[in-house]
Amino acid sequence: MNNSEIIQFLKDNIEPLKREFEGNQYRCSAYLKDGTYLPCVIFQNPEPTVNQAIKRLKEERTGKSIFAKTLGFDGYRDMVKLYTTSGNKVNEYDIARVEISPFALPKHILSAINGETTMSWTGFGVKMKDGKEFGFGTSFLFEFFQMPEGYGANDIDVILNHQYMSTSGELKEHNVPFTEWPSDYDEKAIYRECQYFKCYMEGI
Known part of the structure; x- marks a missing residue:
C-alpha cells in the first residue's frame, strides 16, 4: 500500500478519535516493509502537533508558560526534549500495509x-x-487494550463501569474512589492498556 492507499483505508474503515491538540487519530495495526507486525499504531497528521510544539516552545522562551509562572524556572530544554525524544514513533515510509487492529x-x-x-x-x-x-x-x-484469547475489540457488547475481576473468577464492584486495592483483586486476570506507536502522515 502506498500512502494514498493507506490514508484511504483509514478514512473508509476506522472512526477517528478527535483530540484537542493532535487532531484526528486513526488506530490500526501495521506491517513494516521488513515484515515486522505492529499491532497498535496511531496515524495522524503532523500539523496540529507541530503547531502545538511551536506554541509551547515560544511560551517557554518568553517566560509565559504555566511552568515559568508557577515554578519560576525555564522549561525550554525540557520542552524540546519532550517533542524530539519522547514517544514511540514509526516512519511512514517504513510501512507496507495497514489493517484494522483487534486491540x-x-x-x-x-x-x-x-x-x-x-x-x-x-x-x-x-x-x-x-x-x-x-x-x-x-x-x-x-487507545488500545490487551484482549482475551479468541476475542477482538469488536466482540465487546457492554462496558461494566468500576468493576474488577476477583480471585473467585467473578466481576465485583469497586468502591469509588478507593484508597486500598480490594483484598480479592486478581491482578493477573486484568487486561491492561497496550503501548503503541505513532505514525505522522501528511494528508490525513
Whole structure:
C-alpha cells in the first residue's frame, strides 16, 4: 500500500478519535516493509502537533508558560526534549500495509467508560457478545487494550463501569474512589492498556 492507499483505508474503515491538540487519530495495526507486525499504531497528521510544539516552545522562551509562572524556572530544554525524544514513533515510509487492529476499542465502547475509578486508575468489566465477562483496567492509556484469547475489540457488547475481576473468577464492584486495592483483586486476570506507536502522515 502506498500512502494514498493507506490514508484511504483509514478514512473508509476506522472512526477517528478527535483530540484537542493532535487532531484526528486513526488506530490500526501495521506491517513494516521488513515484515515486522505492529499491532497498535496511531496515524495522524503532523500539523496540529507541530503547531502545538511551536506554541509551547515560544511560551517557554518568553517566560509565559504555566511552568515559568508557577515554578519560576525555564522549561525550554525540557520542552524540546519532550517533542524530539519522547514517544514511540514509526516512519511512514517504513510501512507496507495497514489493517484494522483487534486491540482498538470502538469509539462507542470507549465513550461508555465512565471516568476514573480512583486516582490514576480506571477499572471496568467487559461483557462480550457471547455473554462471557472479563476485567479490564488502565492507569492512563485508552487507545488500545490487551484482549482475551479468541476475542477482538469488536466482540465487546457492554462496558461494566468500576468493576474488577476477583480471585473467585467473578466481576465485583469497586468502591469509588478507593484508597486500598480490594483484598480479592486478581491482578493477573486484568487486561491492561497496550503501548503503541505513532505514525505522522501528511494528508490525513
